Amino acid sequence: MAPAPRVLFAVPDADADYSTGKIWRLAARLRDLAGWTVTGITNEKKWATSAEEAGIPVRLKTFQAPHQALYGPEVHGAVDEALRAMGDLVIPGAGVHLWKLTVPDDFRGQMPLLGALHEEPLQADLLVLPLGSVYSSSLQGSALQTWLLAAARRQGIPVLGLETFPLGNKLALATWPCDHYAVRSPASRDFLVRHGLARPEEISVLRYEESYLVRAGLDDYAEAFLKSEQAIRSTLSAPPERKVIALFHSVAFTWEMRRTLAALSRLAEPVTIVIHVDARVFRRGLPERDLVMRAYAREFKNLDRVTMTEAVGRGLLLMLSDVALAATSGEVTEQAALRGKPALVCQSMCEERWEGPRLRWEPDPDAVPGVIERWSREGLLDGRRLDQVCTALLAARKEAVHA
């Protein structure tokens, strides 16, 4: 049996600060879900301690330049070498050499890492490296990023760039050239593509709950889901490989529910449908779950994988789902909007409209699959877990090596 891949998970101080340390939980989750060896590396003692608390073995790596002087001969030599390295690069459309505008003053005046980045082999099969932010990074954090990336390049270790600070600033060079990118949203994916920094197939959008671990702030829904995801998937027989469509049932909209279920059978991609029912709702002397079984028995026969729950709360099911279908607006649509999840409200004879790209008001249940397929085409349903992304990246690399 092949040994488990070794992942080096880098967390520069700025990225740890930004996520208030949650990012280490993403590393732990990767280890737990993939069953791999995950080691952390950071430049800040506080965050090394934080990693250990999350159960991630971690290396503290800092950089010290041997020279502090701004005027020594080593500075002169470095300027000459920088000139040679950049010699023929000119700004297209203007013709001026880039070195003239950047080396003699800006570079000569501050090279705080001169001689500080010593070559050292990495013990890893994959490097996960936050993309960081030019505007927020520290010197040591930037040094760590550069050092790791250069080492990975030398050793041919694949690098997964992880969006932490939101992409979109006009500074794009420091969005490291990685083998693959795990970003927080389709908008970030589009940004990378639009700026020519990566091709679409080199980018994966993380599922919301994992992107939450690298974002600023706290989210009760995500926290609750992260604690119980495995149990929920097991209870609902919802494997991570399949998209989940959550249907929040309402006894007042039987026509819409039935026809929606019937229409979902036409979806080309196999999905897991989870129907949420409320244990407190009784009609005709029956609980809602029994009503559902009676009302839609015929439609269920045509669906590949459908399950029903009253134990899993609305919030947790929303977090699990890729698409939320409801008969009315309320908690589901509101919370879905806050997390960028596509949601659809189906009410017969309601106003047909879009509220932004991710919330659809639909009077025709037959149109529901078309809306879902549209979201799929637009990449709004592409959320993947980091372990899935890493697995695919390593497999692709292995294939490329064998080829």
Next chain:
Amino acid sequence: MPEQVDLSGRRILCFLALPHHNRILLPVMEGLQRAGAEVLYTTAEAESMFEITLLEAGLDFRSCRDYWTPELAGEAERAYRAVGAEWRERFLGSPTLQALPMGIWDKNIRSAVEETFLYRRLLEVERPDAIFALHELNRWGKTLGYWSHHFGIPFVTFQEGHYYVETFHFRFHTEYSTACVVWGDETRNLLRDAGNAPDKMFSLGNVDLFPGMSARLAPSAVEATRKALGLPEDRSVVLYCMGMANYERLDAGLLERLAREGNAEVILKWHPRSGPDQRKAVEEALAPLEHVHSVQDFDTYALIAAADVCVMVGRSSTGVEALAYGKPVVEVPFPGSEPLLARTGTSELASRLDDSVGICLRLLAEGPSPERRERVEAYLDNLYTHRDAGTVDRVVAMTARMLEARRTRPGPLPAGEDPSFEASVILPVDGCSQEVLLATLLGLAEHQPGEHYELVLVDASGDPERAALLASLEGDVQVVQAEPGSSYGTCCNLGASRARGRVLAFLKPGHVPDPGWLEALLEALAEPGVGAAAGPTRGPNGLIWSLGVAFEANHTPFPLYQMLPVDLPAARRRRSFRSLYLPLATPRDLFLRVGGFDPHLAGRLEDVAYGLRLQQEGFGSLYVPEAGALRAAPSWEPRPEHEEATRAWFYASWIGSLAPDESAHLAEDGLDSRALSTLYRDTARELANRVSSQVAAGVGTG
């Protein structure tokens, strides 16, 4: 203000960024405005928030970002992506580039690209006649300089300050500057040694030091300073200028001794960037002392003016300013660093702060020695070419000259009789020695067949004996009288208007043409498109004096392969240059049509400018190895009083036409800079060996 300076209708663009830019540039801008110019201030976006500098100075200004357009943004974005993608790969492969974090590089590159396009747009919109910035070296200076060449706008920069780190750090200051203003020869020489162009540096003095000096030294001003600090009238003043450092301890007892025994008030003036933490320990120790004061936000010059002795702690240019104010200076270098002034013999040296007290007491009692005073005077003369308040006027006058040069285009010269000779050899005569003149005349007579040419002698010597000699010459000789003191170019133009040859060949006294010189030049000029021809000139040492003009990295001309052996393979190949050095030949009609030599260039660069002018007209300059000549002695040496004016005129006239081509010439000859250095080293070694042999053989080296 020189009376003749009128800059009405002229527009000056001035880039400001940091407060010290104002100190130098605002007085200059005020001078330009007094001469009638309109000044447009500009700045850029940076984390140092440059706009504050202009806002606090109450200036109207335009940021380069005001010139943003969507099209420009698109152009910049495309350029950034293209150059950035390639740069990023180089960054990852270069540990040296990684000495600066990627994020900072990214910010710098993005800003550089954007500003490149923004400043191009600004210049297209505002169309200034001249651009001023404090320094060329930074990103904004380089950007403005680059576009100044593109648009043909004179670019004036300043290298103020007292330089005290290793020479090699001062490169790249004169690449695009039309004029780089420096205090004096010391700075000019230092920057020259660092690879900058001495031709583009103008020693015009110090803008801000001297204008206020007499006012600050006035008894009433000194009294006001004393009053402001609460200093008793009957006590001396010792000023300690505290360089940037962490002062963990300072023996308060020593300063108390200085105050007591010297009957002095001791003032500690802190560096503007010293923080409270750096001052704290010292100030606490000094607090109980009645005659010791600690100040930070106080006019340094006023303190120097009020001081009897100045002590410089650490390296600072304030030391030379104290010397300029006539104050004795004691220097206390920081541990591990070299003294700045003491090595020049202009200051007293105290190895530690404690030692300064005894030296100050001696200076208070006796003053500096006469030898020290002499050294200080000599040093200041070298440091400041002018020790007066006239620097702004000199900058304004130089600017006016450069703007005039941009506007002036010479018209055609009048033609004399129709050509009746193949050539006219034109020899302007200055006050050179008779031997030098005769060497040229004899060389001509002996080596050039008389049927080919007439000789036109232009006498600007103002010497009756010389006139008599010239009048005594026989044959096809014309003697033309020129105003004594006329420039070489003016004399040539005068001679050309009288010349009767189809080709004009210009010589200087001291040039001795080799046999075949004129025939080779005439043959070369018969080639289509050739507007000028010249051969190799060698010095009395047998080494190359000139082949043709090359342009080096600072966009200045220089004689390619000068001081290498004449049998260098590169010297034996017919080739094109953008310009040639004298002696040279050119068709008479062409010379007259383009206005001849530029008469504003007094004694140098007229030949270089002529080649550039021909290039504008579509003619080339050809180097002809067979047309050799000896430069037996110099003549028409540039006069110092005209030197700066000539340089200002030349570099303003030819902005944008002086792009470096040295590497291309070397490549043509299968060389690079390293191989060229080896050639020079070998030549020097051979010369040394030859001299050694001659000395050993008892032969004079001449």
